[in-house]
Amino acid sequence: MSNVEFNEMLVNNAEFLRPFAITLTRDNEAAQDLFQETMYRAIANKEKYNVGTNIKAWLYTIMRNIFINNYRRKAKQNTIFDNTPNDFLLNYNQATTANAAEGNLKLKEIQEAVHKLPAIFRNPFLLYFDGFKYHEIADMLGEPLGTIKSRIHFARKLLKAQIQRY
Structure with missing residues (x-):
């Protein structure tokens, strides 16, 4: 395919990209930038286009990938690191004690539920x-693999129903 044919095909299918860009960005300026970046990348990578494939889908994929990459880049840039000293928490006396009796009761209830299966x-x-x-x-049990998986899954489901508090 010649450059002229590719460019004509690109221009004929370009207008379908504008609404998609607005849908992705929800901002006219950002949509215009996304559209221009998509067209640039399409022209720069025209040798990767396979003749006979759907050019709209190819262009939509390029636009979507550019949008996702830009979104991820912005998300990384907007990360705020808190470098303020939190020294007041160092000397804050937070004494927690484990309640062994409560833990043993919970464990006992779980074991009873398992043995009731x-x-x-x-x-x-x-x-x-x-x-x-x-x-x-x-x-070990001489059963098919799928049966074992199913029984374990069902046992989990029964236990979850019996022990809803945890």
Whole structure:
């Protein structure tokens, strides 16, 4: 494809980009800049365009990628670092004590909920909890891999329903 043909095709499809640029940026000035950057990149990379492919989609992709890259760049630039000294927090006496009794009660309730599960779900779940991989559990129990995954998932679901407070 010659340069003239490519440029004509580009100009004929350029007007479809303006509304898309406004949709992305929600600002006329930024949309115009995005449109111009897209056209520049399209012309600069015309050798990457495959003849016969949809030029609108190619241009939309270029514009979207430019917008995303600019957005990420601006997000990094707008990061504010707080370098103020927060020395007052260093001497602030925050004494926290662990409540072992409460923790033991919660653990006891969780263990009871696990042991209340039907054996068909409890056994694969406990093996998985002990660190075995899905395929190892399937081999141990002589069940298909999908069945084991399903039972473990269902056991989690049942436990979540039983222990909603945590």
